[in-house]
Amino acid sequence: xxxxxxxxxxxxxxxxxxxxxxxxxxxxxxxxxxxxxxxxxxxxxxxxxxxxxxxxxxxxxxxxxxxxxxxxxxxxxxxxxxxxxxxxxxxxxxxxxxxxxxxxxxxxxxxxxxxxxxxxxxxxxxxxxxxxxxxxxxxxxxxxxxxxxxxxxxxxxxxxxxxxxxxxxxxxxxxxxxxxxxxxxxxxxxxxxxxxxxxxxxxxxxxxxxxxxxxxxxxxxxxxxxxxxxxxxxxxxx
Numbered sequence: 745x746x747x748x749x750x751x752x753x754x755x756x757x758x759x760x761x762x763x764x765x766x767x768x769x770x771x772x773x774x775x776x777x778x779x780x781x782x783x784x785x786x787x788x789x790x791x792x793x794x795x796x797x798x799x800x801x802x803x804x805x806x807x808x809x810x811x812x813x814x815x816x817x818x819x820x821x822x823x824x825x826x827x828x829x830x831x832x833x834x835x836x837x838x839x840x841x842x843x844x845x846x847x848x849x850x851x852x853x854x855x856x857x858x859x860x861x862x863x864x865x866x867x868x869x870x871x872x873x874x875x876x877x878x879x880x881x882x883x884x885x886x887x888x889x890x891x892x893x894x895x896x897x898x899x900x901x902x903x904x905x906x907x908x909x910x911x912x913x914x915x916x917x918x919x920x921x922x923x924x925x926x927x928x929x930x931x932x933x934x935x936x937x938x939x940x941x942x943x944x945x946x947x948x949x950x951x952x953x954x955x956x957x958x959x960x961x962x963x964x965x966x967x968x969x970x971x972x973x974x975x976x977x978x979x980x981x982x
Contacts, residue, residue: 782963783911783976787874790978791845794872798842803831803863804849806886814845831859836866844873850901851877851891860901867981872908878974880919882926895969898977905979912972915959919973921952928952 794800795813802810807822821828829835831853844863850856863873877898883889899907925948932948933940962968 781913782915782959783909783913783978786909787845787976787978790843790872790874794843799840800843800845801834801836801841801866802845803834803859804846804852810845810847832862834862834866838865839868839871841866842868842871844871846873847876848878850875850893852886852888854888854890856891856901864905864981869981872978872980873902873905874976874978876913876974876976879972880916881922881973893975895972895975898975902977902979904982906982908978908980910975910977912963912969912974913976914956914973915963915968916971916973917958917962918956919971921955922973924955925949925952 791800791811791814795811800811800814801817802814803817805816805818805822805825807816807818807824809816809824816824816826817829817831817834818825819828819830827835831849832855844867846863850859853859860873867873877893878884879892879894881892893901895910898910925944928948928951929940929944932943959968
């Protein structure tokens with residue numbers, strides 16, 4: 745009984761922290777975590793083209809719609825969630841979907857290989873899966889945060905798929921901006937988690953965000969890949 749009560753309290757605490765983050769996020773500019781997102785436009789073209797006649801799932805949506813036509817799937821029901829479901833057990837028929845949009849989900853699940861296998865099951869042959877994951881990124885439980893993938897390790901998660909492309913989502917200067925933002929927030933929050941979250945989102949982000957533009961200048965540097973904030977991969981089911 746104590747374990748159940750503790751789990752309930754933990755869930756309530758996470759919801760409160762999430763609500764605070766959403767509130768201060770209203771004042772956050774410009775861009776989430778002060779990052780450059782390189783490949784998002786190319787992926788959005790896949791999304792728009794498929795959505796005209798096909799079925800696209802946004803798995804792990806967190807209540808944020810990917811597009812007007814996407815089927816929003818999340819573990820918990822939100823105002824913008826169409827289907828509340830566990831990504832390990834999707835309530836869709838085999839080969840019933842044309843595309844899957846999956847942003848910042850796989851690091852938050854305990855068994856990402858199971859989620860990828862489920863995505864493969866529900867995709868039609870030739871269907872695509874777009875995934876964004878962090879690499880050099882701080883711990884951010886929602887409610888858990890378990891794994892990171894390097895540019896060599898990420899393709900191993902998609903063995904048996906056709907990899908269309910793999911690119912950094914954001915480069916090393918976005919990673920620098922993120923971690924500098926975190927360090928400044930630690931130094932000036934005086935041990936308060938609430939103060940940390942507010943100034944991380946609403947104050948220091950303004951100070952460090954110009955650093956991210958250096959990613960455009962050094963995108964072609966051979967070392968940039970190894971120090972990227974995160975990666976995006978587009979794969980197809982053959």
